[in-house]
Amino acid sequence: MSSSSALARNPNEPARASTDVRLSVEQVSYAHSANPSQAPLFTLEATSFQAKPGEIVAILGPNGSGKSTLLKLISGALAPLSGRVLLNGFVIHSLTPRTRAQRIAVVQQESTLLFPARAWEFVLQGRHAHGRSLRFESESDVLIAKNALAQVGAAELSDRWMDQISGGEKQRVILARALAQQPLLLLLDEPTLHLDIAAQIGLLDSLRQLAAANRYTVVVVTHELNLAAEYADQVVLMQRGRCLRVGPPASIYQRELLEQVFQTPLTVEFGSNGRPRVNVLSGTQ
Amino acid sequence: MRPLTLRRLLLQCSILLVILFGVVVIAIKFGAVPVSLYALGRDLWNVLVHQRAAISSDYVLIIQNIRLPRILLGIIVGASLSVAGTSFQALLRNPLADPYVLGVSSGAGLGAILALIAEPHLNVSPTLAALLTPVGAFLGAAATITAVYFLGRREGQIDGNTLLLGGVITGSFISAIIMFLMSTLSGNLRGLSFWLMGELSTPLQKSIYWFLGIGFLAAAGAIYTTASDLNLLLAGEKEAMHLGVDVPRVRLVVYVAASFLTGLAVSVSGAIGYVGLIVPHVMRLIFGSDHRTLLPTAAIGGAIAVVFADTLARTVVAPSELAVGAVTAVVGAPLFIYLLRRRLA
Numbered sequence: 001m002s003s004s005s006a007l008a009r010n011p012n013e014p015a016r017a018s019t020d021v022r023l024s025v026e027q028v029s030y031a032h033s034a035n036p037s038q039a040p041l042f043t044l045e046a047t048s049f050q051a052k053p054g055e056i057v058a059i060l061g062p063n064g065s066g067k068s069t070l071l072k073l074i075s076g077a078l079a080p081l082s083g084r085v086l087l088n089g090f091v092i093h094s095l096t097p098r099t100r101a102q103r104i105a106v107v108q109q110e111s112t113l114l115f116p117a118r119a120w121e122f123v124l125q126g127r128h129a130h131g132r133s134l135r136f137e138s139e140s141d142v143l144i145a146k147n148a149l150a151q152v153g154a155a156e157l158s159d160r161w162m163d164q165i166s167g168g169e170k171q172r173v174i175l176a177r178a179l180a181q182q183p184l185l186l187l188l189d190e191p192t193l194h195l196d197i198a199a200q201i202g203l204l205d206s207l208r209q210l211a212a213a214n215r216y217t218v219v220v221v222t223h224e225l226n227l228a229a230e231y232a233d234q235v236v237l238m239q240r241g242r243c244l245r246v247g248p249p250a251s252i253y254q255r256e257l258l259e260q261v262f263q264t265p266l267t268v269e270f271g272s273n274g275r276p277r278v279n280v281l282s283g284t285q
Numbered sequence: 286m287r288p289l290t291l292r293r294l295l296l297q298c299s300i301l302l303v304i305l306f307g308v309v310v311i312a313i314k315f316g317a318v319p320v321s322l323y324a325l326g327r328d329l330w331n332v333l334v335h336q337r338a339a340i341s342s343d344y345v346l347i348i349q350n351i352r353l354p355r356i357l358l359g360i361i362v363g364a365s366l367s368v369a370g371t372s373f374q375a376l377l378r379n380p381l382a383d384p385y386v387l388g389v390s391s392g393a394g395l396g397a398i399l400a401l402i403a404e405p406h407l408n409v410s411p412t413l414a415a416l417l418t419p420v421g422a423f424l425g426a427a428a429t430i431t432a433v434y435f436l437g438r439r440e441g442q443i444d445g446n447t448l449l450l451g452g453v454i455t456g457s458f459i460s461a462i463i464m465f466l467m468s469t470l471s472g473n474l475r476g477l478s479f480w481l482m483g484e485l486s487t488p489l490q491k492s493i494y495w496f497l498g499i500g501f502l503a504a505a506g507a508i509y510t511t512a513s514d515l516n517l518l519l520a521g522e523k524e525a526m527h528l529g530v531d532v533p534r535v536r537l538v539v540y541v542a543a544s545f546l547t548g549l550a551v552s553v554s555g556a557i558g559y560v561g562l563i564v565p566h567v568m569r570l571i572f573g574s575d576h577r578t579l580l581p582t583a584a585i586g587g588a589i590a591v592v593f594a595d596t597l598a599r600t601v602v603a604p605s606e607l608a609v610g611a612v613t614a615v616v617g618a619p620l621f622i623y624l625l626r627r628r629l630a
Contacts, residue, residue, distance in 0.1 A: 075527065101529030108527075114378055114519045115574035120286040125517055129529025136577075137288040146286065158286060181528070 022217045023051040023185055027083035028073050044069050046083060047243040049236055053184075053215040056208065058228035060252075061238030062262055067221045068189055070238065074219060075106050075187050087185055101129035105178035107188040113162055119173045120158045123148055126180030148179035152206055168199030175203070179210065186211075188220045192227060200224070204231045225262075225278045229253060237261060249276055289575055297572055301585040305360070308589050312356050312596040316603070318347055354494070358485050359595045359609075360588040361497045362554045363564075365546040367587025368505050370561015371579055372543040373430070375515040376536060377437070379445045380566070381624055384547040385558030386449065388456030389429045393544075393551035394480040395459050396425020398466055415493060419500070423548030429455060430544055449625075483557030483610030485595050493553065500549050504542040505584060511535045512576040519574070557591065557610040559617020564590050566624070 028047050031040035044066045051057050059067045072078040074085050076092040085092045087103055095103075105126070113122075126148070127141040149155050154172040157165060162173065171191060178186060188207075192200040208231055211218045222228050228235055229249045237245045237252050239261045245252050253276035255268045265281040314320050325348070366384060373382040373389075384390045400421025404414050433455055437448025460481055467477050478484065514535045517525040522532050550557070564586040565579060572578045591609065594616075598607040 077523065077526065097526050097531050098529040101527060104527075106524075106527040108524060114380060115569060117574065120288075121575070124286075124288060125520075125528055128513060128517060136290055142286055142288055 020052055021050045022053050022088060023057075023074070023219070024086040025049050025070075025074065025083075026086065028070070028080045028085055029082045030069055030073055030078060031081050032069070042066070042069070043241050044073075045242045047236070048083075049234065049243075049246045051217045051219070051234065053217055054211050055233045056211050056218045056220065056231055057234045057236060058232035058249075059219065059221045059236045059238060060223075060225065060228050062223075064240070065238040065261075066241045067238055069241075070236070070243075071187055071189055071219065071221050074185075075104055076100050077106075098129050101181060103183055104185045104187060105181040105183035107174055107178050107186070107191055109190050109193055117162050118158070119149070119154070119160050119162060119165070119176075120145060122162055122173055123177045123180050126177040129181065144182065145176075145180050148176040149173070151179055151210060152176045153202075167194050168196065168202070171195060171199070171203060172206075175206075179214075184217065186216045186218045188218070190221055190223065192222065192224060200227060207231065225253075225258070229276045229278065250274060253278065289577055294578055294581070297578060298581050298585060301582055301589065305585055305589050305592070308593050308596075309356055309360075312359075312592050313348055313352050315596055315600050316347070316352060320348065354489070355485050355595065356592055357494060358489070358497075358553060359592040361494075361501050362485065362550040362557065363560055363587035363589070363591030364505070364584040365501050365550040365587070366557060366560040367564040367583045367590070368508060368561075368580060369543040369546040369550070371565040371576070371583045372508050372515070372539050372546075373561070374565060375518055375576065376539050376543075377434070377443060377448060378519060378521070379443075379448055381445075381449055381562065381621065382452075383559060383562035384426070384543075384550075385456070385556055385560075386562060386621065387430065387433050387452035388454075388459060389426045389433070389452075389544065389547050390551050390556035390558065391456040391459035391463065392429025392432075393422040393426035393548045394556050395463055395466075396428070396548065397422040397552045398463060398480065399425070402466070402470060412492070415490060416496065419496070419549055419552040421548075422552035423545050426547040426551070427541065427544040429459070430540065478608050479555040481556060481610075482608035482614070483555035484608050485554055485591075485598075486606065487553070489553060497549060497553065501546065504545045504549070505580070507542045508539055509577075509580050511538055512580055515539070515576040516574075555608075555610065557613055559613045559621065560587055560590055562624075563613075563617050563620055566620070 025048055028044070030044040032042045033040040042064075047070060049057070059070055061067050069078070073080050074092070076085075076095065079093050092100065092104070123145040124137055124141060127137060127144065131137070131141070146155070146158075149158055152172040152175050154169065154176055157169055157173060160169075162170065165173070175191070191203060195203065204227055207218060207220075210216060220228070220232070232249055234246065235249050235252045236243060237257070244261065245257070250270070253268050255266065258268065258278065259266055267279045267281065268276050269279070270276050310322065313325070314322050369389075370383045373384065373387065374380055384393075397418045398421075400417045403421075404417050407414075407417070409417065433448065433452045434443070436451030436455065437443050439447055463480050464477065467480070476484075479487065514525065514530045517528050517530050518532070518535065526532050565583045568579055568582045568586050572582050590613070594612040595609045598609040598612045601607065
């Protein structure tokens with residue numbers, strides 16, 4: 001729904017490639033150093049993968065493996081040292097913040113508020129990039145925000161204060177704000193952190209439905225091996241700044257590989273739906 | 286869902302403008318010489334319907350030459366300080382930011398004094414010379430906010446308490462320099478209480494009022510174009526960027542314009558404190574924290590606060606006068622402590 005309307009507005013948009021690749025990460029690398037004259041503290045080695053509309057990609061790996069850095073490079077918040085990230089053929093980093101926000105929505109780990117706001121005000125912020133700076137929200141903005149809240153099952157939260165709702169409810173409202181941006185690409189950084197298991201499942205179920213219904217390309221950074229196995233179409237497995245493997249969960253979830261990456265003994269079994277499940281074995285067993 | 290509409294914004298501003306009008310009437314009436322509003326109204330009416338050529342009563346001199354210019358100055362200074370405070374609060378993500386608390390007013394004062402000292406040594410026309418003080422004040426304000434901004438950073442992030450402490454200490458340091466300059470130099474530098482506490486009693490040339498008015502509208506207008514960006518900046522710079530805000534541009538526009546407003550106010554009224562703290566807080570409580578409402582309502586609210594405080598300053602110890610900054614500090618400082626304690630709780 002959003003892709004066609006967003007693209008129709010820009011006459012410079014090239015014809016869509018027939019391969020139907022929406023997100024293309026091409027040999028992207030990055031180096032972070034506290035001081036330019038010193039050796040970098042952290043490097044991300046050249047990483048590549050592609051994603052189609054409606055696909056969910058999970059970036060998986062232990063702490064410090066470069067997951068969040070990769071997500072920042074995809075969002076355009078960081079400029080790559082080499083390589084490029086393309087969204088429908090455009091280099092993401094060279095787009096203006098406004099154009100980027102019309103196409104990419106980012107859901108971060110936490111969202112702090114300095115002054116109290118109601119959920120609907122928060123969701124309407126997602127319409128910012130679609131209007132001129134000084135205008136008042138139109139009826140269509142309000143409609144889009146209402147739909148976004150309804151899509152994440154949070155319509156009844158509309159008039160609640162953001163600091164008076166639970167963590168799971170808040171995460172839904174933040175997701176609704178991202179949907180209100182009507183993006184092509186939805187990026188989530190550990191969205192299930194701090195959520196109880198029911199809220200985790202609920203959030204990922206709605207993500208899968210939304211990706212299918214709205215043809216979003218979704219990229220999720222997560223620690224949760226089993227949630228990624230259950231919901232992702234593709235997994236990007238990271239370790240110490242290197243991308244080890246890219247592929248469907250069934251091909252990535254091999255016991256030796258995961259044991260080596262996560263440094264813990266585990267078993268992998270396959271469920272009736274063909275998706276792998278990981279059991280982490282505690283040290284005493 | 287009840288998003289902001291232009292109609293609601295105009296209604297809110299009209300209510301405040303009516304209150305401002307009331308406060309202006311009170312400010313005209315009260316003072317060392319009381320003025321009969323009835324007689325004034327009758328005279329005005331007579332002038333309007335052309336029964337008489339001019340208001341001929343004795344008090345016309347007081348009103349036209351003393352009280353009205355002072356009220357006008359109070360309106361511009363109050364609005365400027367209040368808009369500057371609102372802007373600093375959003376930019377620094379600190380609800381306790383205020384030009385006076387952050388030391389920016391002192392910095393502007395020092396800039397203005399240095400300009401006054403330099404003025405006789407520079408060969409400039411009188412009109413340009415009159416603008417030298419506000420320009421000096423602006424440069425002083427801009428330099429101070431930059432210094433305080435870097436003082437308030439720890440590990441690349443602004444730390445709220447370090448920022449406030451840095452501002453208070455910077456302000457006290459600059460005040461010491463001002464006292465030093467005032468005691469070693471003589472000349473047309475105005476009194477010490479003007480620079481340290483703020484006064485509206487200094488008479489100004491007519492052209493300065495035009496400069497102040499146009500300067501305020503330009504700077505406040507520039508800040509207002511970023512109003513909805515500021516709403517998003519409250520959630521943090523990264524998040525604002527992801528929602529489509531050009532953060533470096535907004536930061537630059539608002540820093541420059543808010544420093545300019547502070548410099549403007551300080552160059553003609555000295556360091557009146559806490560207006561930029563109290564007024565935005567009250568307006569947020571009444572109208573909410575959307576900057577599209579907050580900026581204009583804070584501007585009118587600031588005008589109301591300063592005109593009212595100045596009326597008190599003129600009357601409570603009449604025929605003597607208090608510095609208007611003393612009145613705002615008596616109200617503002619306890620409120621600051623209250624807000625600080627609530628934030629730390």
